[in-house]
Amino acid sequence: MASPPPHNDWFHRAPDVGGLQRFEAFFAGHGYELHRHDTYAIGNTLAGVQRFQYRGGWRHSLPGGTMVLHPDEIHDGEAGTEIGFQYRMMYIEPAMIQQMLGGQPLPFIKDGLSTDPRLFAATQVLLRSLACPLDPLEELDALFDLAQALNNAAGVSTTTRPTFDYVAAERAREYMHSALDRTVTLDELAHHSGRDRWSLSRDFRLLFGTSPYRYLTMRRLDLVRSLLIQGQSLVSASLIAGFTDQSHMTRHFAKTFGLSPARWMKMHRP
Known part of the structure; x- marks a missing residue:
């Protein structure tokens, strides 16, 4: 657990990448008035108690859990104790989540808080220290994992039998072996495999047991x-x-x- 930060409000934002925004902040008392985003706001409290109004009630986020604020839901933010609170958050465009889920309804976490360990683990790559840049393929892998974890935490069941393209996934796998010495992107793999990037990402996990980046x-x-x-x-x-x-x-x-x-x-x- 992070040690209590000094009692001076601060905010640090990482450079935006695609449809993803990431930031870390500390507030000693009141942070935000009631407002809303047209994106998902997903994050972790690092220290203290993060208190906010959401869907008609007060919520209290503690270290070890995950905040998932649905697009267009009104919320605010303030410290729940006198030591303040420190947290990391990311804003993700719903359209990006839709692309990874293939047109399913957006996952919805009713109370804005989840203790699901799979969801918490899925946030850790994207919300690690903002000083650590994300490899492009690592970022999209992590976003894909996060979308699936959101579905699971929201209780969405998938009963349809998955379809896959082995030839495309094998082309991507062979291409990676030829490019170990340089950066590889998911768009690049999609181009060489002839499959769209999110279908390829699903296929690769299904056929080879791990993500393209791993x-x-x-x-x-x-x-x-x-x-x-x-x-x-x-x-x-x-x-x-x-x-x-x-x-x-x-x-x-x-x-x-x-x-x-x-x-x-x-x-x-x-």
């Missing part, structure tokens, strides 16, 4: 391990395998394998 990251980490064994430095291996720098690679390596690449090398026996 698949690409794992193949890059495979390449890093091979390069390290061959004697490449951590910096060189990171760049050759398409990571932005050594710290970017190390973060993914530790998250995937549970230990740092330096420790892995020390433990490795040929």
